[in-house]
Amino acid sequence: MPTNKVQFPPLATVEYIPRIRDNYARLGYTPYKWVVNEDPPPWAPLGKPLSKCRLGLAASGGIYMAGQVAFHYKDDTSIREIPADADSSALRATHFAYDLSVARTDPNVVFPMDTLRRLVREGIVGSLASRFQSFMGGIYSTRRVMTELAPQLLQRLREEEVDAVLLVPV
Protein backbone atom coordinates (compact mmCIF):
# COMPACT_ATOMS: atom_id res chain seq x y z
CA MET A 1 0.00 0.00 0.00
CA PRO A 2 -0.53 2.45 -1.53
CA THR A 3 -0.57 0.68 -4.83
CA ASN A 4 0.34 2.07 -8.21
CA LYS A 5 -3.19 1.64 -9.55
CA VAL A 6 -3.68 5.38 -9.78
CA GLN A 7 -1.65 8.46 -9.27
CA PHE A 8 -1.42 9.72 -5.70
CA PRO A 9 -2.24 11.81 -3.82
CA PRO A 10 -5.59 12.91 -5.27
CA LEU A 11 -5.41 16.23 -7.09
CA ALA A 12 -7.81 18.13 -4.89
CA THR A 13 -10.60 16.83 -2.73
CA VAL A 14 -14.05 18.43 -2.56
CA GLU A 15 -14.34 20.79 0.37
CA TYR A 16 -17.79 20.00 1.66
CA ILE A 17 -17.82 22.18 4.76
CA PRO A 18 -17.59 25.56 2.93
CA ARG A 19 -19.87 24.38 0.14
CA ILE A 20 -22.56 23.26 2.55
CA ARG A 21 -22.15 26.44 4.58
CA ASP A 22 -22.64 28.58 1.45
CA ASN A 23 -25.58 26.50 0.40
CA TYR A 24 -27.31 26.92 3.74
CA ALA A 25 -26.65 30.64 3.69
CA ARG A 26 -28.27 30.88 0.25
CA LEU A 27 -31.33 29.08 1.59
CA GLY A 28 -31.49 31.29 4.67
CA TYR A 29 -30.89 28.38 7.06
CA THR A 30 -29.07 28.88 10.31
CA PRO A 31 -25.45 27.78 9.87
CA TYR A 32 -24.80 24.17 10.76
CA LYS A 33 -22.35 23.87 13.59
CA TRP A 34 -19.75 21.36 12.41
CA VAL A 35 -18.21 19.17 15.02
CA VAL A 36 -14.49 19.82 15.29
CA ASN A 37 -12.59 17.51 17.62
CA GLU A 38 -9.19 18.78 18.63
CA ASP A 39 -8.61 15.95 21.07
CA PRO A 40 -7.18 12.70 19.74
CA PRO A 41 -9.72 9.98 19.09
CA PRO A 42 -9.98 6.92 21.34
CA TRP A 43 -8.21 3.79 20.20
CA ALA A 44 -9.08 0.12 20.52
CA PRO A 45 -6.60 -2.04 18.61
CA LEU A 46 -7.84 -4.99 16.62
CA GLY A 47 -6.85 -7.94 18.77
CA LYS A 48 -6.60 -10.56 16.04
CA PRO A 49 -6.35 -10.87 12.27
CA LEU A 50 -9.43 -9.86 10.29
CA SER A 51 -9.68 -13.46 9.08
CA LYS A 52 -10.52 -14.45 12.67
CA CYS A 53 -12.82 -11.50 13.38
CA ARG A 54 -16.56 -11.26 13.57
CA LEU A 55 -17.31 -8.03 11.72
CA GLY A 56 -20.34 -5.79 12.17
CA LEU A 57 -21.71 -3.24 9.72
CA ALA A 58 -23.41 0.03 10.58
CA ALA A 59 -24.42 2.37 7.77
CA SER A 60 -26.21 5.71 7.59
CA GLY A 61 -27.51 5.71 4.00
CA GLY A 62 -31.14 5.21 5.00
CA ILE A 63 -31.34 1.56 3.93
CA TYR A 64 -34.35 -0.46 5.06
CA MET A 65 -35.80 -3.79 3.96
CA ALA A 66 -39.06 -4.28 2.12
CA GLY A 67 -41.61 -4.95 4.86
CA GLN A 68 -39.91 -2.64 7.36
CA VAL A 69 -41.12 0.84 8.19
CA ALA A 70 -39.08 3.40 6.24
CA PHE A 71 -37.15 6.23 7.85
CA HIS A 72 -38.47 9.75 8.07
CA TYR A 73 -36.38 12.81 7.27
CA LYS A 74 -36.51 14.85 10.45
CA ASP A 75 -33.74 13.76 12.78
CA ASP A 76 -34.77 10.10 12.71
CA THR A 77 -32.47 8.38 15.22
CA SER A 78 -34.08 4.95 14.87
CA ILE A 79 -32.30 1.85 13.62
CA ARG A 80 -33.39 -0.91 11.25
CA GLU A 81 -31.74 -4.27 11.62
CA ILE A 82 -30.97 -6.07 8.37
CA PRO A 83 -30.34 -9.83 8.67
CA ALA A 84 -26.83 -10.52 7.37
CA ASP A 85 -28.20 -13.26 5.10
CA ALA A 86 -30.91 -11.05 3.57
CA ASP A 87 -31.16 -10.87 -0.20
CA SER A 88 -29.77 -7.50 -1.25
CA SER A 89 -32.62 -7.18 -3.77
CA ALA A 90 -34.92 -6.65 -0.77
CA LEU A 91 -32.99 -3.55 0.34
CA ARG A 92 -34.53 -0.12 -0.17
CA ALA A 93 -33.01 3.36 0.11
CA THR A 94 -34.55 6.53 1.49
CA HIS A 95 -32.73 9.72 2.45
CA PHE A 96 -33.23 13.46 2.03
CA ALA A 97 -29.69 14.47 1.21
CA TYR A 98 -28.19 12.36 -1.56
CA ASP A 99 -29.13 11.08 -4.99
CA LEU A 100 -30.90 7.80 -4.24
CA SER A 101 -30.97 6.48 -7.80
CA VAL A 102 -27.59 4.79 -7.47
CA ALA A 103 -28.27 3.04 -4.14
CA ARG A 104 -31.62 1.90 -5.51
CA THR A 105 -29.82 0.34 -8.47
CA ASP A 106 -27.19 -1.37 -6.33
CA PRO A 107 -27.45 -0.93 -2.54
CA ASN A 108 -23.90 -2.26 -2.16
CA VAL A 109 -22.58 1.25 -2.90
CA VAL A 110 -23.78 2.39 0.52
CA PHE A 111 -24.55 -0.93 2.23
CA PRO A 112 -21.88 -3.41 1.12
CA MET A 113 -23.46 -6.63 2.34
CA ASP A 114 -22.82 -8.70 -0.81
CA THR A 115 -19.21 -7.54 -0.77
CA LEU A 116 -18.71 -8.49 2.87
CA ARG A 117 -20.33 -11.89 2.41
CA ARG A 118 -18.00 -12.56 -0.47
CA LEU A 119 -14.96 -11.68 1.62
CA VAL A 120 -16.16 -14.13 4.27
CA ARG A 121 -16.46 -16.88 1.63
CA GLU A 122 -12.92 -16.03 0.52
CA GLY A 123 -11.65 -16.31 4.11
CA ILE A 124 -10.50 -12.68 4.26
CA VAL A 125 -13.06 -11.77 6.91
CA GLY A 126 -13.75 -14.36 9.63
CA SER A 127 -17.49 -13.98 9.99
CA LEU A 128 -20.24 -11.37 10.09
CA ALA A 129 -22.67 -10.21 12.73
CA SER A 130 -26.02 -11.92 12.26
CA ARG A 131 -27.74 -8.54 11.89
CA PHE A 132 -26.44 -5.36 10.29
CA GLN A 133 -27.40 -1.93 11.61
CA SER A 134 -28.90 0.71 9.37
CA PHE A 135 -29.99 4.24 10.11
CA MET A 136 -30.37 7.72 8.61
CA GLY A 137 -27.58 10.22 8.63
CA GLY A 138 -28.26 13.92 8.53
CA ILE A 139 -29.29 14.12 12.19
CA TYR A 140 -28.73 17.78 12.99
CA SER A 141 -28.68 17.37 16.75
CA THR A 142 -25.30 16.18 17.97
CA ARG A 143 -26.89 15.67 21.36
CA ARG A 144 -29.45 13.26 19.93
CA VAL A 145 -26.76 11.33 18.06
CA MET A 146 -24.84 10.91 21.29
CA THR A 147 -27.75 10.22 23.65
CA GLU A 148 -30.05 8.19 21.41
CA LEU A 149 -28.29 6.68 18.42
CA ALA A 150 -24.75 5.90 19.58
CA PRO A 151 -25.69 4.07 22.82
CA GLN A 152 -28.31 2.03 20.98
CA LEU A 153 -25.76 1.02 18.34
CA LEU A 154 -23.22 0.12 20.98
CA GLN A 155 -25.70 -2.08 22.80
CA ARG A 156 -26.63 -3.95 19.62
CA LEU A 157 -23.02 -4.46 18.55
CA ARG A 158 -22.20 -5.79 22.00
CA GLU A 159 -25.13 -8.20 21.80
CA GLU A 160 -23.72 -9.35 18.48
CA GLU A 161 -20.30 -9.80 20.07
CA VAL A 162 -18.48 -8.24 17.13
CA ASP A 163 -14.70 -7.89 17.19
CA ALA A 164 -14.79 -4.83 14.93
CA VAL A 165 -17.30 -2.74 13.02
CA LEU A 166 -17.27 -1.17 9.58
CA LEU A 167 -19.04 2.21 9.46
CA VAL A 168 -20.42 3.41 6.14
CA PRO A 169 -21.77 6.97 6.07
CA VAL A 170 -23.18 8.81 3.05
Added chain:
Amino acid sequence: MGLVARHLEAAGIPTLCMTSALDITNAVRPPRAAFLDYPLGHTTGKPGEPELQRMIMLEALDAFTSLSSPGTVKILPFRWSEDESWKDRVFAEGDDRLPRHDTPQYQSEEDRRLAEQSGAPPCPVCVPQK
Protein backbone atom coordinates in the same frame (compact mmCIF):
# COMPACT_ATOMS: atom_id res chain seq x y z
CA MET B 1 -20.61 8.93 11.65
CA GLY B 2 -17.32 10.07 13.15
CA LEU B 3 -19.07 10.78 16.44
CA VAL B 4 -20.53 7.28 16.46
CA ALA B 5 -17.10 5.84 15.66
CA ARG B 6 -15.52 7.62 18.62
CA HIS B 7 -18.30 6.44 20.93
CA LEU B 8 -17.95 2.79 19.86
CA GLU B 9 -14.16 2.85 19.93
CA ALA B 10 -14.13 4.42 23.42
CA ALA B 11 -16.28 1.47 24.53
CA GLY B 12 -13.65 -0.93 23.19
CA ILE B 13 -14.94 -1.82 19.72
CA PRO B 14 -12.41 -1.18 16.91
CA THR B 15 -14.04 0.87 14.15
CA LEU B 16 -13.24 1.76 10.57
CA CYS B 17 -15.09 4.70 9.09
CA MET B 18 -15.41 4.88 5.31
CA THR B 19 -15.69 8.43 3.99
CA SER B 20 -16.28 10.43 0.80
CA ALA B 21 -15.74 13.79 2.52
CA LEU B 22 -12.18 14.20 3.66
CA ASP B 23 -12.58 17.66 5.20
CA ILE B 24 -15.52 16.57 7.36
CA THR B 25 -13.64 13.47 8.47
CA ASN B 26 -10.55 15.53 9.33
CA ALA B 27 -12.73 17.79 11.47
CA VAL B 28 -14.55 15.05 13.38
CA ARG B 29 -11.49 12.77 13.58
CA PRO B 30 -12.76 9.21 13.87
CA PRO B 31 -10.18 6.71 15.15
CA ARG B 32 -9.58 5.06 11.73
CA ALA B 33 -10.88 6.16 8.36
CA ALA B 34 -10.61 5.15 4.73
CA PHE B 35 -11.23 7.90 2.17
CA LEU B 36 -12.64 7.03 -1.24
CA ASP B 37 -12.57 10.09 -3.53
CA TYR B 38 -15.95 9.40 -5.14
CA PRO B 39 -19.14 11.52 -5.28
CA LEU B 40 -21.52 11.30 -2.31
CA GLY B 41 -23.80 8.28 -2.51
CA HIS B 42 -20.96 5.97 -3.62
CA THR B 43 -19.27 5.42 -0.27
CA THR B 44 -18.16 1.87 -1.09
CA GLY B 45 -18.01 1.87 -4.88
CA LYS B 46 -19.76 2.14 -8.21
CA PRO B 47 -23.09 0.38 -8.86
CA GLY B 48 -23.07 -2.97 -10.64
CA GLU B 49 -19.28 -3.31 -10.35
CA PRO B 50 -18.77 -6.05 -7.75
CA GLU B 51 -15.10 -6.59 -8.64
CA LEU B 52 -14.33 -2.92 -8.06
CA GLN B 53 -16.43 -2.93 -4.88
CA ARG B 54 -14.41 -5.91 -3.67
CA MET B 55 -11.07 -4.24 -4.38
CA ILE B 56 -12.20 -1.07 -2.63
CA MET B 57 -13.33 -3.05 0.42
CA LEU B 58 -10.05 -4.96 0.57
CA GLU B 59 -8.06 -1.73 0.51
CA ALA B 60 -10.37 -0.21 3.13
CA LEU B 61 -10.35 -3.17 5.53
CA ASP B 62 -6.56 -3.19 5.36
CA ALA B 63 -6.73 0.01 7.42
CA PHE B 64 -7.82 -2.03 10.45
CA THR B 65 -4.30 -3.40 10.66
CA SER B 66 -2.14 -0.93 8.71
CA LEU B 67 -3.18 2.20 10.63
CA SER B 68 -1.60 2.43 14.04
CA SER B 69 -2.02 6.07 14.98
CA PRO B 70 -5.41 7.35 16.21
CA GLY B 71 -7.08 9.76 13.80
CA THR B 72 -5.28 8.59 10.65
CA VAL B 73 -7.04 8.46 7.30
CA LYS B 74 -6.01 5.95 4.66
CA ILE B 75 -6.39 7.39 1.15
CA LEU B 76 -7.77 4.60 -1.03
CA PRO B 77 -6.05 4.19 -4.42
CA PHE B 78 -9.07 4.69 -6.67
CA ARG B 79 -10.17 7.57 -8.81
CA TRP B 80 -13.75 8.21 -9.96
CA SER B 81 -12.77 9.15 -13.51
CA GLU B 82 -9.82 10.27 -15.57
CA ASP B 83 -10.74 13.89 -15.13
CA GLU B 84 -11.90 15.54 -11.93
CA SER B 85 -14.71 17.62 -13.37
CA TRP B 86 -17.38 15.94 -11.21
CA LYS B 87 -15.97 17.89 -8.29
CA ASP B 88 -16.90 21.20 -9.87
CA ARG B 89 -20.51 20.17 -10.05
CA VAL B 90 -20.97 19.35 -6.36
CA PHE B 91 -23.76 21.64 -5.11
CA ALA B 92 -23.20 23.83 -8.18
CA GLU B 93 -26.91 23.96 -8.80
CA GLY B 94 -27.84 24.71 -5.23
CA ASP B 95 -29.53 22.50 -2.74
CA ASP B 96 -31.45 19.52 -4.06
CA ARG B 97 -32.30 18.09 -0.69
CA LEU B 98 -35.76 16.71 -0.15
CA PRO B 99 -38.11 18.32 2.36
CA ARG B 100 -37.58 16.99 5.86
CA HIS B 101 -40.86 15.13 6.28
CA ASP B 102 -41.46 13.57 9.67
CA THR B 103 -43.43 10.58 8.34
CA PRO B 104 -41.90 7.41 6.84
CA GLN B 105 -40.63 8.05 3.30
CA TYR B 106 -40.97 4.82 1.34
CA GLN B 107 -39.13 3.98 -1.84
CA SER B 108 -42.45 2.77 -3.27
CA GLU B 109 -46.11 2.53 -2.39
CA GLU B 110 -45.69 -1.25 -2.43
CA ASP B 111 -43.17 -0.90 0.42
CA ARG B 112 -45.67 1.18 2.37
CA ARG B 113 -48.34 -1.48 1.88
CA LEU B 114 -45.97 -4.27 2.98
CA ALA B 115 -44.91 -2.36 6.10
CA GLU B 116 -48.48 -1.48 7.06
CA GLN B 117 -49.61 -5.08 6.47
CA SER B 118 -46.98 -6.35 8.85
CA GLY B 119 -48.83 -4.56 11.64
CA ALA B 120 -45.62 -2.94 12.80
CA PRO B 121 -45.99 0.26 14.78
CA PRO B 122 -45.02 3.33 12.75
CA CYS B 123 -41.58 3.33 14.27
CA PRO B 124 -40.90 -0.16 15.62
CA VAL B 125 -37.43 0.34 16.94
CA CYS B 126 -37.36 4.05 17.59
CA VAL B 127 -35.52 5.16 20.65
CA PRO B 128 -38.23 6.73 22.86
CA GLN B 129 -38.55 10.42 22.06
CA LYS B 130 -37.27 12.73 24.75
